[in-house]
Amino acid sequence: MKFTFRSGQQPLPGYTIKRGIGLGGFGEVYFAVTDGGKEVALKWIRANRDIEMRGVAQCLNLKHPNLVHLYDVRTDADGGCWLVMEYVAGEPLSVILSRHPKGVAPELAAQWFHGLAQAIHCLHEHGIVHRDLKPGNIFLENGLIKVGDYGLCKLMADSQHAGMTKDVGTVHYMAPEISTGNYNRQIDIYAAGILLYEMVTGQVPFEGESAGEILMKHLTTPPDLSRVPAEFVGIVEKALTKNPAHRYQTISEMAKEVSAAVNTTVTWQPIAAKDPAVQRSFDGVPSVLPVTPTMVFQQRWSELTGILLWSVLASAVLAVGWTLFTGHGNYSKLGPIFFMSVACSWTVLIPSKLWQPSAAEESWTRRLLLMTIGFGVALFALWLDGYELPLWKSPDHIAVLHPWQGDDATREMLRHSFFGKLFRSENTSMPIITCYLSYFGLMFLVLRWWKTTQEDRKKRFSMMPVIAAGFWAYLLLFLLPSTHDREIGFVSMVGAAVVCQVVCPWKERTQVKKKKMRLALA
Amino acid sequence: MTNEPTAPTLANLHEQLATLALWIDGVGGYLVSLSHRITLGKAIADAKVDVPLIADVSRHHATIQRDPEGYFLEAIRKVQVNGSAINKTLLRSGDRITLGGSCQLQFWQPVPVSTSARLDLVSGHRFAQPVQAVLLMADTLVIGPSPQSHVQVADMTQPLILYRGKSGLAARWAGNVQIGEKTYQGRGPLDPGETLTTEQISLALERVQ
Numbered sequence: 001m002k003f004t005f006r007s008g009q010q011p012l013p014g015y016t017i018k019r020g021i022g023l024g025g026f027g028e029v030y031f032a033v034t035d036g037g038k039e040v041a042l043k044w045i046r047a048n049r050d051i052e053m054r055g056v057a058q059c060l061n062l063k064h065p066n067l068v069h070l071y072d073v074r075t076d077a078d079g080g081c082w083l084v085m086e087y088v089a090g091e092p093l094s095v096i097l098s099r100h101p102k103g104v105a106p107e108l109a110a111q112w113f114h115g116l117a118q119a120i121h122c123l124h125e126h127g128i129v130h131r132d133l134k135p136g137n138i139f140l141e142n143g144l145i146k147v148g149d150y151g152l153c154k155l156m157a158d159s160q161h162a163g164m165t166k167d168v169g170t171v172h173y174m175a176p177e178i179s180t181g182n183y184n185r186q187i188d189i190y191a192a193g194i195l196l197y198e199m200v201t202g203q204v205p206f207e208g209e210s211a212g213e214i215l216m217k218h219l220t221t222p223p224d225l226s227r228v229p230a231e232f233v234g235i236v237e238k239a240l241t242k243n244p245a246h247r248y249q250t251i252s253e254m255a256k257e258v259s260a261a262v263n264t265t266v267t268w269q270p271i272a273a274k275d276p277a278v279q280r281s282f283d284g285v286p287s288v289l290p291v292t293p294t295m296v297f298q299q300r301w302s303e304l305t306g307i308l309l310w311s312v313l314a315s316a317v318l319a320v321g322w323t324l325f326t327g328h329g330n331y332s333k334l335g336p337i338f339f340m341s342v343a344c345s346w347t348v349l350i351p352s353k354l355w356q357p358s359a360a361e362e363s364w365t366r367r368l369l370l371m372t373i374g375f376g377v378a379l380f381a382l383w384l385d386g387y388e389l390p391l392w393k394s395p396d397h398i399a400v401l402h403p404w405q406g407d408d409a410t411r412e413m414l415r416h417s418f419f420g421k422l423f424r425s426e427n428t429s430m431p432i433i434t435c436y437l438s439y440f441g442l443m444f445l446v447l448r449w450w451k452t453t454q455e456d457r458k459k460r461f462s463m464m465p466v467i468a469a470g471f472w473a474y475l476l477l478f479l480l481p482s483t484h485d486r487e488i489g490f491v492s493m494v495g496a497a498v499v500c501q502v503v504c505p506w507k508e509r510t511q512v513k514k515k516k517m518r519l520a521l522a
Numbered sequence: 523m524t525n526e527p528t529a530p531t532l533a534n535l536h537e538q539l540a541t542l543a544l545w546i547d548g549v550g551g552y553l554v555s556l557s558h559r560i561t562l563g564k565a566i567a568d569a570k571v572d573v574p575l576i577a578d579v580s581r582h583h584a585t586i587q588r589d590p591e592g593y594f595l596e597a598i599r600k601v602q603v604n605g606s607a608i609n610k611t612l613l614r615s616g617d618r619i620t621l622g623g624s625c626q627l628q629f630w631q632p633v634p635v636s637t638s639a640r641l642d643l644v645s646g647h648r649f650a651q652p653v654q655a656v657l658l659m660a661d662t663l664v665i666g667p668s669p670q671s672h673v674q675v676a677d678m679t680q681p682l683i684l685y686r687g688k689s690g691l692a693a694r695w696a697g698n699v700q701i702g703e704k705t706y707q708g709r710g711p712l713d714p715g716e717t718l719t720t721e722q723i724s725l726a727l728e729r730v731q
Contacts, residue, residue, distance in 0.1 A: 006717045007545045007726030018652065019726070020547035031551070031652070039652045087652075142646050 003028055004044070011076045015042060015084075031087060040071065043083040056083060058128055059150050066119035068139070068148030088148065090141030093195075097135055101202045106229050109199040110262040113192070115145025117255035120192060121270045123150060124185050124251060133191035134170045135198065171211045172204045176219045176242050186244035189251055193239025196258065201227040205240065231261040297354075303505075304353045310503040311349060315341035318495045333488060336384050340492030343380050345499040347373045352450035353504075367445050374444030378436040381489065432481055439479040443493050446472050452500040460506045469497035541572060542714055543651060543728040546665065549675050551653040553730070556686075559587045560658065562621060565650035573641070574650035577625035584621060586613070586641075588660060593629070593639055595619060618644070633670050636662045640672050651730060661686060665723065678722050687711060691727070695720050 003020035005028070010016050014035050021029040027045040034040060060070050069086040076082060093112070103109070116138060123130055130150050137149040175190035177183045197205050205223035208214040223240050225233050235257050241247045248254040256268040319338035323331060351369060451457060452465045473493040480486050542554040555572055563582045565574030571582065580599040587594045593613040595603065602620040603611055613619075615631040626645035631637070637660035643649065649656070657663055657672055664671040666681025683694040693699060694709045700719045701710045712718055714729040 003547050003724065006724075007728065008715070008717075018543075018728075019545035019549075019551055020724070022548055031545075033652060089654075 003030070005030060011044070011078075011080065012042070012074050012082055012084075015040065017042070039087040041068075041085040041087045043085060045081040045083060058126075059123075062122065062126060062128075064119060064122040066115045066145050066147055067122060067150070068146050085148070086146075088139040088141050088146050090139045090144075090146070092136050093138040093140060093199075094135035096140060097198060097202060103198075103200040103202040106200060106231060106262050109196065109232075110258050112140070112145055112199060113196055113258050114255060114268065116147060116192060116195065117251050117258070117268070118270060119145065119147035120188050120251045121255070124188070125270075129183075129185050130188050130191075132170065132173075133188055133195060134173045135195065136170075138195075171214050172206065174215065174218060175244070177244050179215065179219065183244070186247055189239055189247050189254060190244070192251060192254065193236055193247075196232060196239070197223065197228060197236050200229055200232055203227070232258070235261060300354055304350065307349055307353065307503050307505075308346060311345045311499050312342055314499045314502050315345060315495065318498060322491055322495075333485065336485070336488045337491050337495070339384060340377075340381060340488055341495035341499060343377050344492045344496035345503075347377055347444065348449040348496055348500050349453060349503070352453040352500075355450065363448060366450060367448070370444040370449055371441045374440040374442075375437050377444075378433075378440035381440065382433065382436050384488075385485075435479050435481050439476055439489060442476055442479075443469075443472060449496075449500070452497060453504040455505055455507050457501075457506060461501045465497045465501065466494060470494045541730045543653065543730050544657070544725060545728065546673065546675070546723065546725040548677075549673060549723075550655075551651070552673065553649060553651055553653045553656045554663070554727075555656060555658050558660075559585060560656075561585050562627075573656050575621070575625060575643075575647060576650060577621070577645075577647040579622045579625050584619075586658070588637070588639075588658065592637075593631075593658070595629075613639075615639075632672060633662075633664050636660065636664060636672070638663055638672055659684070659686075665725075675723060680722075682718075682720065682723055684712065693718055697721070 003023075005011055005017050005020075007018055008016065015032045016035075017030045017032045019031050021031050021041060023029070027043055030042045030044065032040055032042045056070065056073060060073065063069065068088055070083065071086065072084040074082045074084060097104075104112075116133075120130065120133070128150065130147070132149060133147070137147060139146040139148060173191040173194045175183065175187040178187060194204060197203075206214050206217035206221065208217060219242070223236065225237060228236050235254065239247055239254055248257075252268065252270060259268045315338055318341055319334050322337060323334050347370065351366070351373065355366070447465070447468055470490075470493075473490045477486050477490060480489050542556070544552040544554050546552070553573065557572060560572035561582055562573045562575065562579070562584045563571035564579050565571070565576050566581060575583075583597075583599045584601050585596045585598065587596065591612065594610060595601065595608065595613050596610045597608055600622055601608055603613070604618050605620075613629045615629065617629045619627045619629060621627070624645055625647050626643070628642045628644045630640040630642065632640065639658040639660075641656040641658065642654070663673070663684040664681050665673045665675060665678075665684070667674070667676060667678045668681070671681060680696055685692055685694060689711065691712045691714075692709055693701065693712045696708070697720060699706050699708075699710055701712055702716045704710070712727060714727050717724065717726040
């Protein structure tokens with residue numbers, strides 16, 4: 001073995017080469033120690049640099065316990081390209097298998113295959129085809145399989161191009177469709193099948209004098225399965241099918257069958273990066289308890305009860321304050337203002353606090369829901385103003401609901417009757433109930449009321465919602481009939497904007513400092 | 523024991539370069555101990571231990587001493603050989619030495635004609651230096667293709683032998699051997715800090731602080 005760099009040299013600043021590890025098709029691999037004492041493998045890329053680097057960039061930030069980690073890509077003073085990788089102290093599978101010319105026990109093979117499949121699964125999940133799976137690229141370190149040398153890997157989307165056949169893989173592990181130039185992740189499953197064959201028999205299925213002969217066997221000869229242990233025959237046969245469409249479609253499928261074939265405690269469970277159940281402590285107890293929707297609801301409900309009680313108090317203070325402040329001394333309004341503020345603020349608080357804070361807020365769904373509840377508030381206001389709801393009356397009076405029916409005399413009589421007043425206000429052509437419904441309905445529709453309750457709102461108390469509520473409440477006042485004390489409608493809506501902000505808890509946002517600030521701090 | 527400087531004898535020289543790191547390209551890294559007595563213990567910044575271990579062991583856990591009769595292992599803390607606790611014992615090739623609860627080493631004397639020995643860490647622990655094994659060098663070290671070598675390199679066709687020469691370490695190789703900038707025929711001196719290259723193998727010797 002002839003290495004270009006000697007022990008003690010520092011082709012990259014900070015990395016001292018200790019010894020050469022091996023020579024590959026793409027370059028030389030060295031064992032090096034950083035100034036801080038970290039052991040790394042350095043790969044010096046000599047040839048086919050563009051191809052290699054393009055693949056490496058895709059894999060540089062992959063994290064998986066069964067993958068040899070890539071740390072960095074560096075360029076030395078002479079323009080040479082270096083790949084900084086995790087140093088794996090274990091032996092490659094090629095060395096281990098050379099000590100077992102008849103293969104290893106099926107249980108051990110299944111265990112190794114499990115690790116191998118985890119790594120392939122991770123690559124495929126990220127849209128990467130390894131394309132060069134072979135025992136020389138698979139290491140065993142403290143019983144853990146580490147798949148390396150995925151520098152050759154490419155994005156699957158790119159892999160449809162023809163003419164790359166010479167770069168792909170090692171001939172013993174090369175799937176037949178590679179010769180057509182049209183291949184995908186199925187080639188890794190084929191290679192995994194050859195590896196499983198080799199693990200349990202100690203030999204590769206297709207051997208020959210030349211690369212051409214071996215390729216020909218991949219294309220035409222069925223593998224000799226007589227040496228494969230009975231439990232793996234079906235799996236190897238399916239993985240080594242010439243037609244990629246008839247192979248396992250995913251490595252998970254194959255790994256599941258391998259685990260099931262032997263009596264092992266290891267069952268196939270791919271390590272998903274986002275699964276919180278994987279974050280387990282030492283004794284296997286999940287460190288993160290699953291949060292059920294019920295728990296979330298219970299928590300919100302207890303929070304909500306507190307807020308609602310506070311809003312009653314705040315409304316009372318507001319009503320008293322307003323009456324004293326305006327100074328007209330009309331205490332008869334105190335009650336209605338108080339009850340209406342409570343009603344309006346509860347209308348905002350109850351749905352807002354039960355909504356998912358993180359869920360993407362669908363503004364119009366929320367507005368429409370609030371409007372619907374607003375209709376309820378309108379009916380409440382109507383009742384407070386002394387009107388009785390017709391639904392509570394006996395069926396005889398239902399006819400009155402349609403005052404436009406009947407002769408003129410009846411209509412005239414109805415107009416002056418109590419229900420006539422209810423459905424036709426004096427100053428507008430709208431029935432009274434419509435006035436109430438439209439005022440309160442619109443008030444809850446035009447503003448994004450839930451913003452005043454959010455924990456991450458900009459300020460603890462902001463005047464903007466109050467001003468906005470005041471503006472709209474004043475603008476829409478014309479809707480209310482003069483029989484209604486318009487002041488109550490106005491004050492209760494503005495009051496709700498105040499009360500909601502006062503009673504809802506608030507957390508200061510962790511703000512990203514402005515660039516100037518950051519620079520000044522640095 | 524006195525602290526006054528002693529005359530530069532051969533023995534003294536070997537004591538001075540008590541520990542070396544041997545880096546063999548494509549094979550591995552080895553700690554070469556030239557001292558006849560080595561201490562095994564925990565790797566701590568200020569502890570002067572010949573074979574520092576990153577393991578749950580004491581600062582000075584055991585010593586191994588090379589005597590004319592063989593290698594004696596002496597326990598300072600809890601030590602077991604092949605499962606039984608010992609205070610002092612003569613090591614045989616293949617013995618398993620357990621230091622403390624879990625750190626396990628295996629002792630080998632693979633070359634019948636050489637008294638040099640090899641210590642492998644077999645419990646998944648690590649030496650403080652990034653090396654695979656410790657070579658306790660008595661007279662010679664054999665790096666060759668046969669299993670009867672201190673370092674087995676399957677690709678080689680003939681062994682490379684490192685030995686203690688008159689003025690330090692030297693290498694013997696049937697053929698041309700390049701050490702540093704010079705080329706030697708058959709044998710040549712190998713000083714720490716130098717690299718050695720033959721057509722079959724290349725290695726470097728480094729002084730360990």
